[in-house]
Amino acid sequence: MKIHLTSVFVDDQAKALHFYTDVLGFVKKHDVPVGEARWLTVVSPEDPDGTELLLEPSGHPAVQPYKDALVQDGIPATSFAVDDVRAEFDRLRGLGVHFTQEPLEMGQVTTAVFDDTCGNLIQIVHGA
Numbered sequence: 001m002k003i004h005l006t007s008v009f010v011d012d013q014a015k016a017l018h019f020y021t022d023v024l025g026f027v028k029k030h031d032v033p034v035g036e037a038r039w040l041t042v043v044s045p046e047d048p049d050g051t052e053l054l055l056e057p058s059g060h061p062a063v064q065p066y067k068d069a070l071v072q073d074g075i076p077a078t079s080f081a082v083d084d085v086r087a088e089f090d091r092l093r094g095l096g097v098h099f100t101q102e103p104l105e106m107g108q109v110t111t112a113v114f115d116d117t118c119g120n121l122i123q124i125v126h127g128a
Helices: 013-023 063-072 085-094
Strands: 005-010 027-034 037-043 052-057 078-081 099-106 109-115 121-127
Touching: 005 013, 005 063, 013 027, 013 037, 013 052, 085 099, 085 109, 085 121
Parallel strands: 005 052, 078 121
Antiparallel strands: 027 037, 037 052, 099 109, 109 121
């Protein structure tokens, strides 16, 4: 068994697609109209057949209180692996990304947390 698909709830799918592709560097995999929303997924360009990230609309009434609570407590909605947290932090900050946690070394693991502009905190991580 392996993870095929995971998701983040986003406030605006078009805005999310721009951020996740043009800023973070993911590649659009699926974009299928589903009523007023879209089945919109992105993948890593390094693994185009790997795990897909669904940019899921935040329309369900339970989503906003959930997202607000996570952000208020500083809890990332998901985590992405990178080769070098400091380099990715510098690259993203140079593109105007707002970080809520600068690179933090915790033993063999380094993390940083940023705002995805769509209502989520996202962690980048490198290490064990």
